[in-house]
Amino acid sequence: MTLAELIAQARTALDTAITTRRTEQDALVALRSEDTLTEEQVRAQIERRDAADAEVTRRQEALEELLAEQAREDELAQLQARTTPAATRAPAYDQVHRVGQEERTYRPDQDRRGAGFERDVAAAFLGDYDAQARLARHMTEERAERGDQLQRAAGTGAFAGLVVPQYLTDMYAPAAAARRPFADVCRPHDLPAQGMTVNLSRITTSTDVDNQSAENVAVTEQDMDDTLHTVNVQTAAGQQTLSRQAIERGAGVEAVVLDDLFRRYHTNLDSKLLNQASTGLTNVATSVAYTDASPTAAELYPKVIEGLAGVEAAMLDMASGDNVAVMHSRRWYWMQNALSSSYPLITQPGIIAQTLGANYATTYGRGVRGMLPNGTPVIVDNNIATNLGAGTNEDEIYLVDRQECHLWEDPDAPMYIRAEQTKAASLGVLMVVYGYYAYTHNRYAHARKIAGTGLVTPTFTGV
Structure with missing residues (x-):
């Protein structure tokens, strides 16, 4: 990283x-x-x-x-740029600006047939920068001495070999990525240095306490028991083979490729946390159905409260209260589009009663985007699928206690391998980015998701 x-x-x-x-x-x-x-x-x-x-x-x-x-x-x-030794060789005569009277670049008394001028035109076309500089200086001299006689009839298209296109490599546009908004709010842990599983003990049979039925009578006893909760360590990786020509004769090619590999790594990790079969949030969360042919944000909000109630009911005294709502950007903006005169009957800390929550106006991937009316922070994550449901056009809203969304990552991940010998016979360089991670949302089965036809592709109508 x-x-x-x-x-x-x-x-x-x-x-x-x-x-x-x-x-x-x-x-x-x-x-x-x-x-x-x-x-x-x-x-x-x-x-x-x-x-x-x-x-x-x-x-x-x-x-x-x-x-x-x-x-x-x-x-x-x-500092390095300032202290790098400069060339000691004196610059060429025709590469220095002087004040005063100078001889013309091309002089008839020295080259009656103009052979030097013709050679420079040909050399400039082949990329000779010195020849291009002499031609440019010649044109400056012509404008100074005979500017009123020059006819600017030719455009840049007539000098394809002299008008050099510029490539602003420092302003390249990376391929957009959803990155890892949800992963960044999960409870972080360092992945153990060894092993391909992480094992947790879950108490599934607790002790028991009841009133003693009579004096000197045995009190209630229940043997405690646990169940092993095993979380697999997964490996995320991607590779790209570059030609040595691209690396050595390109401008920043290797850095651009690495940056994109890192972006795909984080996007893949976040997507797996949400969508992976069996263990992803969508597959472990208990569904709260929202079925509506004409959905509105005001009708959706009670479903959010129902989901949060389910989270707390599942966690009981283990609830941290650090709940978050995770939704797609299209759903967050749809909720902001709603206009209504109704507002909650119970005020919440930091929330104006007449509004349907608060927008913090932060950018994508920069943490909490806003607050729902009951004070629940909103995380916007575009790794959430938008092709769910019978019509393959629904998304989901997830409600979790973030302290129970555990993510183990290698402190050095993602890591980078640059292998030159592997592809040496074809002058290739193999670049591999990889990392190990493990996660669970199910130490306590608490997560809730709002799903159904009320969450089809939104229409922005102001209700």
């Missing part, structure tokens, strides 16, 4: 931490306005707010450290 990508991830983490801290502060303000609050409740909320504040500070320091590192790299690059 490049330093620029690390900085982008650090910015996303900081944005998320700031949002969490803002939510905890709003919750504290709302709690203090209640008549029945206790000192313990206020203290507990202050501790949560302070913990979120500490997380903001930690994320900020991490970002500042990366930015300082980037600034140092830029400084070293500039």
Whole structure:
């Protein structure tokens, strides 16, 4: 992963931490306005707010450290450019600008037939830059001495060998990618250094407690038992073979190819978290049906609340409250398109009652995009499929406790192999990008998804 990508991830983490801290502060303000609050409740909320504040500070320091590192790299690059020894050879006479009277580039007394001029025209056509410079200087002299006699009848099309096209390689347009918005908000873990499975113990049979039926009578006993939850370590990889000519005679070809491979790696990982058979979020989430021939955002919102209620009911005391809603960009903008005079009866921290949530106006892939009316953060991810349902035109909305969306990644992933010997016989260079990861959303079966005909391709009608 490049330093620029690390900085982008650090910015996303900081944005998320700031949002969490803002939510905890709003919750504290709302709690203090209640008549029945206790000192313990206020203290507990202050501790949560302070913990979120500490997380903001930690994320900020991490970002500042990366930015300082980037600034140092830029400084070293500039220093190297300034200290690189310049050529000591004196420039050619015809490559220096002078003030005063100079001899003409092409002089009749030295070349009566104009052979030197003709040679320069031919050489310039073949790419001789010195010849091109002499021709350009000759034209400048002609304009200065006989400008009123020159007829500008010929356009650039008449000089295909002299008007050189420019290629702005630093402004190349990468192929767009959905990247990893959902993966970036999952609970991160470092992947263990060995093994191709990650095993977790899940308590499936708990102990039991009941009232003692009588004195000196045995109390309730239930043997505790667990079930092994096994998560497979997966390998994501991609390759590209480049000719040595493309690398050695191209401008930034290798860097462009690597950048695209890294973008595909992250997009694939995020897509698997959402869509992979059996383990992807769409396949482990419990469905909340939204069937409607004329769907509206106002009708969809109660389904979101129903899904969040299901998340908390499944988690019970293990619920962190750190819920997120994950949806496609077309669904997020469709919800923003809705206009209505209705608003929730119960106000929420940081949300104006008359609105259907809040839009933070952040860009794609930069963390939380906004808040739903009940304060649930929204993550927009275009790896969500849009060809679901009987009409193959539906998308889904996922509601999860992000602390129970676990993602293990190798700290060095994605990694890069550059193999020159493998394709040496054909002057090729093989580049491979790969990484190991594992994930589970199902340590507790809690996730919910809203699905059905109410989520067909949206029409933007203002309702």
